[in-house]
Amino acid sequence: MTASFLKKSKYDFFIRLFLHIIITGNIITLSIVFLYPRFSFMIRYWGASEREILLSKGSMDNPNTERLRKIYKLMYFVKDNSEEDGVVYFINPQFSLAQVYKILLPRKVQFLDSHDIKKSLFGQKKGKIPNYFVFTKEDKPDFCREDEVIWNGSEWGVYKVENL
Amino acid sequence: MVLALGFLLLFIIGYLLLDLLTSDLTSEEKMSLSYSMGIGFISFLMFMMFYFKLLHSKTQLIILMLLISIVLFTIRHMIKKKAVDNLKHFGSRTIFFKQWNYKLYLIIFPLFIFSLIFSYYYPIMIFDGIDYEVAGRLMTLSKAVEPENYFRPYPPLIPVAYSFTYFLGGIHPKIIFSLFYLSLVICFYFRLSAWGLNKSSSLVFTLILATTPYTFWHSFLGILDLTAAYYFSIATLFWFSHLRNISESGDESRINCSHPLLAGIFYSLSIFTRFEMLVYFLIPLIFTALYSLKYHILKNVLYLALPSLFISSFWFFSSYKLVSGEDFKIFSIAIIILIIAVVLLYFIILKKGYDNIIGFIDRCEMRAFYLVKVIGLSFAIFLIVCVFIPQDMQSNLYFVNQLTFFIKTLITRSIAFIFGNIFFLSTSVLIMLFPVIEYKVFRREYIYLFVFIISFLLFNIIMFSYLYFFDYISDSIARSYDLMKFLNNIVYHPGKVINSAQIRGLLPIYPVIIFFFAISRRIQKAFEV
Numbered sequence: 001m002t003a004s005f006l007k008k009s010k011y012d013f014f015i016r017l018f019l020h021i022i023i024t025g026n027i028i029t030l031s032i033v034f035l036y037p038r039f040s041f042m043i044r045y046w047g048a049s050e051r052e053i054l055l056s057k058g059s060m061d062n063p064n065t066e067r068l069r070k071i072y073k074l075m076y077f078v079k080d081n082s083e084e085d086g087v088v089y090f091i092n093p094q095f096s097l098a099q100v101y102k103i104l105l106p107r108k109v110q111f112l113d114s115h116d117i118k119k120s121l122f123g124q125k126k127g128k129i130p131n132y133f134v135f136t137k138e139d140k141p142d143f144c145r146e147d148e149v150i151w152n153g154s155e156w157g158v159y160k161v162e163n164l
Numbered sequence: 165m166v167l168a169l170g171f172l173l174l175f176i177i178g179y180l181l182l183d184l185l186t187s188d189l190t191s192e193e194k195m196s197l198s199y200s201m202g203i204g205f206i207s208f209l210m211f212m213m214f215y216f217k218l219l220h221s222k223t224q225l226i227i228l229m230l231l232i233s234i235v236l237f238t239i240r241h242m243i244k245k246k247a248v249d250n251l252k253h254f255g256s257r258t259i260f261f262k263q264w265n266y267k268l269y270l271i272i273f274p275l276f277i278f279s280l281i282f283s284y285y286y287p288i289m290i291f292d293g294i295d296y297e298v299a300g301r302l303m304t305l306s307k308a309v310e311p312e313n314y315f316r317p318y319p320p321l322i323p324v325a326y327s328f329t330y331f332l333g334g335i336h337p338k339i340i341f342s343l344f345y346l347s348l349v350i351c352f353y354f355r356l357s358a359w360g361l362n363k364s365s366s367l368v369f370t371l372i373l374a375t376t377p378y379t380f381w382h383s384f385l386g387i388l389d390l391t392a393a394y395y396f397s398i399a400t401l402f403w404f405s406h407l408r409n410i411s412e413s414g415d416e417s418r419i420n421c422s423h424p425l426l427a428g429i430f431y432s433l434s435i436f437t438r439f440e441m442l443v444y445f446l447i448p449l450i451f452t453a454l455y456s457l458k459y460h461i462l463k464n465v466l467y468l469a470l471p472s473l474f475i476s477s478f479w480f481f482s483s484y485k486l487v488s489g490e491d492f493k494i495f496s497i498a499i500i501i502l503i504i505a506v507v508l509l510y511f512i513i514l515k516k517g518y519d520n521i522i523g524f525i526d527r528c529e530m531r532a533f534y535l536v537k538v539i540g541l542s543f544a545i546f547l548i549v550c551v552f553i554p555q556d557m558q559s560n561l562y563f564v565n566q567l568t569f570f571i572k573t574l575i576t577r578s579i580a581f582i583f584g585n586i587f588f589l590s591t592s593v594l595i596m597l598f599p600v601i602e603y604k605v606f607r608r609e610y611i612y613l614f615v616f617i618i619s620f621l622l623f624n625i626i627m628f629s630y631l632y633f634f635d636y637i638s639d640s641i642a643r644s645y646d647l648m649k650f651l652n653n654i655v656y657h658p659g660k661v662i663n664s665a666q667i668r669g670l671l672p673i674y675p676v677i678i679f680f681f682a683i684s685r686r687i688q689k690a691f692e693v
Contacts, residue, residue: 012690034381058289061658
């Protein structure tokens with residue numbers, strides 16, 4: 001049985017052809033779904049910085065979500081208005097720590113609950129480290145003076161405290 | 165410059181380790197594996213050093229790597245000298261570059277270069293990838309592994325590998341995935357060659373793997389799945405060739421133990437990358453135990469299980485400090501299952517005796533295909549019946565409600581599984597070759613590989629149906645049931661739909677499926693001149 005089964009047959013050609021069709025199909029899929037969108041994005045954004053790419057819609061195969069773009073926009077706003085050795089406190093944030101750190105490192109970051117700000121800050125290192133509080137209009141802490149808050153449009157504000 | 169030196173040392177360490185652990189691999193194969201072995205070893209070492217706060221500067225890391233290289237080289241030299249004195253074989257099997265196929269590289273290198281360009285140009289933009297990237301950057305800054313550096317209850321190979329590149333001054337850590345892709349493809353080619361396939365058939369099947377859209381995509385996406393898939397699939401290929409070695413020699417003294425050991429190390433590195441691999445790892449572990457029983461070679465199970473137990477246990481104890489309580493519970497259960505599985509196997513072997521178990525294995529093997537057919541048919545009927553369950557049957561009764569939701573989850577998971585796979589073209593279309601394979605002349609290990617693939621796929625569907633059902637993972641597809649939108653996204657925005665944890669979890673099985681078809685004697689015959 002084995003011997004007859006292993007004889008050369010007319011189907012051999014079709015098996016080889018079938019496998020080559022698979023490779024061709026793969027290359028076509030690769031080109032249309034991944035290579036073309038990625039290269040066309042690169043041409044459109046030639047010379048763009050990481051910031052511009054992260055704030056863009058992304059390539060078609062893996063689009064940048066609206067939510068992530070909003071978060072990055074805020075983080076770059078905080079980055080532009082804070083110093084690298086500072087500590088950034090986010091009040092009632094709606095995003096993950098990793099998304100914040102991706103843009104703000106090497107700054108230290110802490111998430112705070114608006115009801116417990118004083119309790120959360122108790123025991124923090126004191127000294128001449130710049131501290132930044134990031135919050136929405138609804139969550140603005142009492143100790144922030146309105147005229148010193150830097151607003152990102154009408155949504156988020158950054159307030160600097162030199163010494164805690 | 166320092167980064168280049170670091171990667172060079174990483175390759176050297178990987179190569180020397182492979183040279184010490186294995187004796188029947190070709191130099192080319194060792195070269196293709198040296199990257200993954202090196203990065204696995206260095207990641208584990210760096211994780212321990214971070215954990216115990218022993219790593220302070222990049223100079224220290226480079227000197228340490230240099231010292232390890234020297235020590236490994238000296239040990240290798242001593243063993244080689246001893247082997248030459250005793251007229252024994254040591255080292256590589258063939259002359260350098262003998263198996264190189266320029267056609268392979270003509271096609272692979274452009275793909276690799278594209279992957280490198282994308283890795284270099286695009287920052288990490290995918291949700292999960294950001295967590296690993298930031299974890300790696302925080303480890304580099306703090307030179308320690310702390311709970312606040314750790315965002316995901318996932319094993320640390322990828323964050324630590326990222327940290328390795330950051331530590332040595334790199335800013336584009338995603339290149340590690342492009343190198344994994346290249347290594348996977350080349351190693352796959354040499355595994356096929358080692359199996360006895362000629363150059364043209366090895367080339368065709370390697371190209372199917374290399375051009376598989378999903379595999380290529382993951383080489384620049386910045387998430388860990390390609391790495392886990394790499395270790396798991398290569399380990400499975402070594403595990404499988406070990407099964408063949410057993411059945412061919414059938415004598416313990418003549419069996420080379422390097423393959424199960426290498427498979428064990430690579431399985432453990434896959435677990436060190438993605439924890440679900442521990443569940444999948446039970447499949448080869450149990451099969452090896454059954455197979456080894458048949459031939460009275462029990463130490464194979466230990467070779468396979470010990471590296472995994474060692475690395476998993478270290479991760480288990482360190483994760484006690486790093487991850488949250490709920491995740492820790494899942495880890496504990498997984499580790500306990502693994503330990504119980506190993507202990508139970510030995511207990512059964514000792515208590516029941518060889519003969520009873522071998523009789524049982526023979527009966528199982530005879531019915532393996534019938535069993536697969538029955539399971540497959542029942543599963544298909546079950547799904548069809550579920551589709552026709554009317555909506556009004558969902559009463560307010562908790563049990564009925566839950567059962568209906570579970571079935572819906574199972575259906576949507578199966579649909580996601582099927583359509584997700586259709587997108588990957590090669591692997592799904594390859595199944596059409598199944599009638600060509602004459603399975604009546606299957607060798608015993610071939611049946612094991614077949615059952616392994618089926619078990620893996622079933623494990624995947626069942627495990628993720630369970631996770632989605634109990635809301636461990638949010639399932640937008642199961643909730644919305646918008647199939648047309650799902651299909652539209654598959655073609656235009658695959659990143660939105662086919663990158664679910666379930667589909668990503670299938671990556672390890674693709675190389676194995678391609679290998680399964682490639683080694684079929686009927687298909688090999690089609691390539692003979």
